[in-house]
Amino acid sequence: MSTTSDIHELSTADGRLTLRFDWSNDRFAHRVTMRRSGKHVEAPEPESEFLHLTSIEGGSTDDFPPSPAIQQLSSEVIEGRQMILGVGGSGTSHFSVSIQVVEQDRTSRTGLQSDGLHFDWAVRLSKSGVDQVREMAQRGLAPLGSGYLGSRAVSIGAHAPSTLVDVPDLADGARRVVAPIDLGARTVQWSYFIGAL
Numbered sequence: 001m002s003t004t005s006d007i008h009e010l011s012t013a014d015g016r017l018t019l020r021f022d023w024s025n026d027r028f029a030h031r032v033t034m035r036r037s038g039k040h041v042e043a044p045e046p047e048s049e050f051l052h053l054t055s056i057e058g059g060s061t062d063d064f065p066p067s068p069a070i071q072q073l074s075s076e077v078i079e080g081r082q083m084i085l086g087v088g089g090s091g092t093s094h095f096s097v098s099i100q101v102v103e104q105d106r107t108s109r110t111g112l113q114s115d116g117l118h119f120d121w122a123v124r125l126s127k128s129g130v131d132q133v134r135e136m137a138q139r140g141l142a143p144l145g146s147g148y149l150g151s152r153a154v155s156i157g158a159h160a161p162s163t164l165v166d167v168p169d170l171a172d173g174a175r176r177v178v179a180p181i182d183l184g185a186r187t188v189q190w191s192y193f194i195g196a197l
Contacts, residue, residue, distance in 0.1 A: 008073045008084050012115035027069045030055045034154045053154045056147035063091030066147035092126040116195030125186050133183050145179035155195050162190035
């Protein structure tokens with residue numbers, strides 16, 4: 001497992017999308033960077049050539065932070081595929097994630113026409129957490145999921161059992177949340193794909 005100074009990155013084969021985890025306060029935050037052009041460029045590009053999605057993080061006592069709290073990461077090769085695996089916790093919730101690059105020919109269920117990043121998340125809730133999540137969902141809130149701030153040009157495709165909630169544009173950018181649909185168990189899962197439009 002990693003220390004707070006370790007760098008964990010995944011990039012698509014064409015280099016257009018890059019996922020990077022950086023330590024922030026008590027957890028790893030992540031950022032997806034997409035080059036506007038699809039061509040591979042060796043020279044440094046100006047910042048205006050990039051679009052970003054940045055995870056929205058919470059505090060150490062939040063049972064249901066805006067994005068899962070991950071404190072340990074590991075970069076692995078599993079069945080020939082580069083992956084990032086992570087675990088962590090916040091409040092009484094325990095989170096895990098696996099992320100891998102998905103090639104264009106395997107993205108047909110997303111409807112996207114590019115390589116991308118596939119995220120699989122899970123949270124283990126306390127017994128009282130299950131009741132809290134159900135109550136919040138009944139009030140129309142999305143207590144669990146992955147929250148992002150950034151450009152809508154970076155596409156997010158939710159996979160079952162998940163849904164994408166787009167919050168109207170804010171002054172600081174578009175806020176987007178991928179939320180699980182089934183909130184009835186102690187272990188809740190959600191899954192999504194991030195790629196270029």
